[in-house]
Amino acid sequence: MKAQLSDAKLYNELMASAKKVGVIAEQEAVEADRNATISKNVADAIVEGGLNRLIIPKEYGFPQIDFNTFADIVRTVGYHNLSAAWVTYFYALHNSWVAFLPKNRMDEIYEDGGLLADIFAPVGKVEKVEGGFILNGRWNFVSGINHSEWISVGAVYHEEGAAVPDRIGLCMRVSDLEVIEDWDSLGLRGSGSNSVVADNLFVPEDMVISFNEMMMNRKPYTPEVDEDYLYYNVSFFPAFYVGFPAMAIGAAERVIEEFIARTKKRRRFDGTNEGESAKSQRVAAEMSLKLKSAKGLMKEYIEMLESDQGQYNPAEYNGIRVHIIQNCQDIAIRAVATLGASALAKGQPLEMIMRDLMAISTHVTSLYEDGIDNYGKALFGVDSMAMG
Structure with missing residues (x-):
């Protein structure tokens, strides 16, 4: 079992930093969309909040977090803006491969701070x-x-x-x-x-x-990295991919909130309030249950990572991950299709989230057909190409 973060003050500080990154990114979302990059403001907020320094061995003076905390950080940013969640996740995550370099190179890269x-x-x-x-x-x-x-x-x-x-x-x-x-x-x-x-x-x-x-090896081979390190003795690639479903869940949470708020204000041509419509209420219920399913699978995914001693087939992680992302994408498409053309206005949250979730689903590790195929093979004892 991996160590769990028990410092509530630190957890709350990290979530506040994640929210700050997300809020700045949301305010600049249209500009980032136009420029095809987050701004220096967002990158600086990630650094100022220390979110890029979380997957570093404690010898370098950084707190050791757990997978739930890592996923919550990415999910929190993703609620506001998925592009910012994507780079927040990667800027932290990519420190994990540095721990597999010799000590002098770890020193060089970690102490540089870039x-x-x-x-x-x-x-x-x-x-x-x-x-x-x-x-x-x-x-x-x-x-x-x-x-x-x-x-x-x-x-x-x-x-x-x-x-x-x-x-x-x-x-x-x-x-x-x-x-x-x-x-x-x-x-x-x-x-x-x-x-x-x-x-x-x-x-x-x-x-x-x-x-x-x-x-x-399942862990860095330098003796300076100890068991408190998040990527010590884990199935590396399933652990490496943990942020993709986490950010999708954050976005799906936002979609449902936006859907309910917009539906309450929506009036049809006959003057009726759509919030009182059984049709939209049913849609909200079905989307909420899909989100609960995604969160339950996310919980299982992290529990597997924390207890993994090599007993899980990488394809099982792959199948769970793609199913979570597919659920979240389905939620966004359903919300937009139910609200109608007004939800397609460029730059508003639902339109951007729908596009961003589609992009997440096309990442090589998130392809639904590949992931389900890999998991199905594993269930029948057939080898697949899944690394995690």
Whole structure:
């Protein structure tokens, strides 16, 4: 069982910081949508609230939180703005792979204090040379890159004599890469998920992490990281993906509140108040039950993470996660379709949340058909490609 955060004062401070980030982002949502990035104001609020420093070993002087607290932070920001929740989650989360680097590199990155980005799609090309690798490649969808100082990118390396290739992450300063501002999406526009390019870049050996080893070891292999650390002895990738369903739940909560408030004020052509309509009441009830189902699955997901000693199939996590996100997306679409054309006005909460939830559902770890297929295979003892 993972340690639980028992400091109520700290918890409340973190939630207040998360709300502050969300409120600022909501106030700037239309501008962020137009600019395809959150503003410096939002990035600064994340840093000022310490939300980017929560997944760091306690030796560096930061509080050790639990998965419920982490999920609540992301959910709170997501209630106000999903693009801000996306980058808040990632800026905190990406510290977890730093703990798998040698101690001197941990010191360098953690003590620098810069925000972190990553893109682990293994599309990079590497050549082994003395002391490290020569890296080439282009990676798309690097969320939050506009405000980041550090980044890790993915590649495949087949070491001579190894039975199978290894997926690796190569870490560097963002300034070592070319950033191409090409993010122009339907949803999560404020995430600033631009592309990066490496051109014959030398990456030292001690700035490379092995995903194969991370999955096998289940914990950082440096002795300085102890059992209080959130990513110590967990199923790494299911733990890494915990924020996606959490932010979706926060958005779904907001959708239902907006739906009920707007329905109470809505008058039909015949003069009747829609809030008194059994039809809209039934819709609200069904959406609320879907949200309760999503929250129940989220609770089970975290309980699995906290007790996981390797007994859970990664595909089960995958199935739970995609089902939560699908429930939340269904809630948003149902609300907009029931309220009618007025809910489609650009820049108002329901329209933006619907687009953003659709974008979340297209992330490679959140694809519903893939996740359900993986879980179904696991139920019949068939191997799947699910990592978590």
